[in-house]
Amino acid sequence: MNISEEKILEEFIKKEDELGLNDVRYMKMPLWRLFRSSYRIKYIKARSKGYNTQTAQRETALWLWYNVKYFILSTLGFAKLLIYKRHYDNIVFSFPRLQRLNDSLYIDKFTDPVIDRTNIKKSVCVFQFINRKIYRGRRWEEDRVIRMEFVVYFSVLLSVFLCPIIAFSARNEIKSLYNKLNHIYRLRITEYVKWCIKLSFFKCEVDLYRFIFKKIKCKKVYVVNRMVCLPQIVAAHQCDLLVLEFQHGVTLGNTILYSGRYDAVADPDYFLIFGEVWRGSQFAIPLDKIVNIGWAYKDVINKLPLKDAFHKNACLVVSSPEISDKLVETILLLAREYPSVEFHIRCHPQESLSTKAIEVIKTSLNVQVADNKIDSFMALRTYSFVIGENSSVLFEALSMGKKVARLNFNGFNPIPTHVVNDGFCYIYDLKDFKVFLDSKNNHGQTGFYNDFNPDNIHSIY
Incomplete structure (x- = not known):
């Protein structure tokens, strides 16, 4: 939203x-x-x-x-x-x-x-x-x-x-x-x-x-x-x-x-x-x-072996039902501007891309729809770059030390986190994407996903 x-x-x-x-x-x-x-x-x-x-x-x-x-x-x-x-x-x-x-x-x-x-x-x-x-x-x-x-x-x-x-x-x-x-x-x-x-x-x-x-x-x-x-x-x-x-x-x-x-x-x-x-x-x-x-699930993920190949020159694009068509349109603009970068669109599990969007994606050589059947945390392990607007997956990626950007142009207006230096890059135009790719990874704000503490739940009676 x-x-x-x-x-x-x-x-x-x-x-x-x-x-x-x-x-x-x-x-x-x-x-x-x-x-x-x-x-x-x-x-x-x-x-x-x-x-x-x-x-x-x-x-x-x-x-x-x-x-x-x-x-x-x-x-x-x-x-x-x-x-x-x-x-x-x-x-x-x-x-x-x-x-x-x-x-x-x-x-x-x-x-x-x-x-x-x-x-x-x-x-x-x-x-x-x-x-x-x-x-x-x-x-x-x-x-x-x-x-x-x-x-x-x-x-x-x-x-x-x-x-x-x-x-x-x-x-x-x-x-x-x-x-x-x-x-x-x-x-x-x-x-x-x-x-x-x-x-x-x-x-x-x-x-x-x-x-x-x-x-x-x-x-x-x-x-x-x-x-x-x-x-x-x-x-x-x-x-x-x-x-x-x-x-x-x-x-x-x-x-x-x-x-x-x-x-x-x-x-x-x-x-x-x-x-x-x-x-x-x-x-x-x-x-x-x-x-x-805190977040107990990351301890499960960290123990699992990484089976999928790492995408060195690809960016995971996180979508959701509310922004499907607008996101596809924006990613195609980025894909034309940066032909050497692959853009993998990951749909929300409850999202369905329109027939028109799917046909348009097929016309671009460096844009594809990623498999969203595997868990988002598992998928994130194979990417260095992640972009989107407001999805939870962006915060998951930040907690994993990925470079994460939030789109802020072409109709996108991400809701502020109200956290100073929250760790995200913000893309205001097509040129900012290059700045994002070249930016240093500051590993984000640690308060989004804290280490799990069982004592905090045990204390509730």
Whole structure:
């Protein structure tokens, strides 16, 4: 998200407060939390040219077969969990998108390394979300993992039967929120129906997770994304459990996910950051509830052998769905100006380049689309130069001692880090790219990714 889009979001957040959207509560949580992300995106798209949320499509039609397979495995996993009355102190909801370390091994880089290096591993059960991708291989520490297809599909089934009852019980809250939001959008009756269906599914998920938490007798619940894990957070708080959320990306200002009013029911109790620089209000968490635990994943990466060839005369270009077309256009300008340099465009895992962009890339001899199936940290090890705008991968590269530049021309306007001498080069025109290539590497600002300290997470009770 660029600065102009951030300002549009800030404008919409003010409207949320003015209209009292957060004041309508259901199950003691603001009902608006269920819907706000989609309407924030809608508001930005209507007011920002070029805003793009196009995502990559599922890999193959086999995805449906894999879901049937995993539903059966997930059902068996939960059956064993409940029948044998297994108890776990810690429940971890890992990130939906796993990282590929090699041809057959996948890992959640946010939670798995932390589990392995703390006392969490003594009593832990990891719940793995459904993902759009098909993972043909082994997951890191599979024995402690239970897939979540059963919870999702069983909740869908329950909501089909209970939707009329739940919608009727929450009719006053839904109508109140509907009327308030009507001051911004001209809502149709179909929106109201969709809200009822979504609320019904949400309520069934919360009740099911509350049942599971009580059976397992857990004490702490760890999540990676509060929007994705909203049912788990609400259910955990209903059971008086402690909820901790892992930081999962770079956040420099207002975001669709985090920005807004903090709520003790819908938000985590603690937020775990991987560098001291990130301690701030951008996560909508009280500052005294933010804990810097550092970055455990780099210890995993550093132990792995480097198999891919090193790209001596190439620059890794980091893209994302919001900037796809603009980035391709800019890289082609650089490619023509610097024909001796190769530019490898790495798309975000959820990004899908347009057919036009792909055809244009094919016309340039020194521009290509890089394989993004391998983890970004693994890919970064094979490059010396990295450029982009606001992506988390740029900060990852800086932490690895790479030369990293942020584009600041041709429509790009990177969000400031507010850190003096942050370690980035800033490219204001085509000539600046040569300055970047010839610059000395100062290894960046160390506060972005601190060394992992297990004592900081152990101290939270």
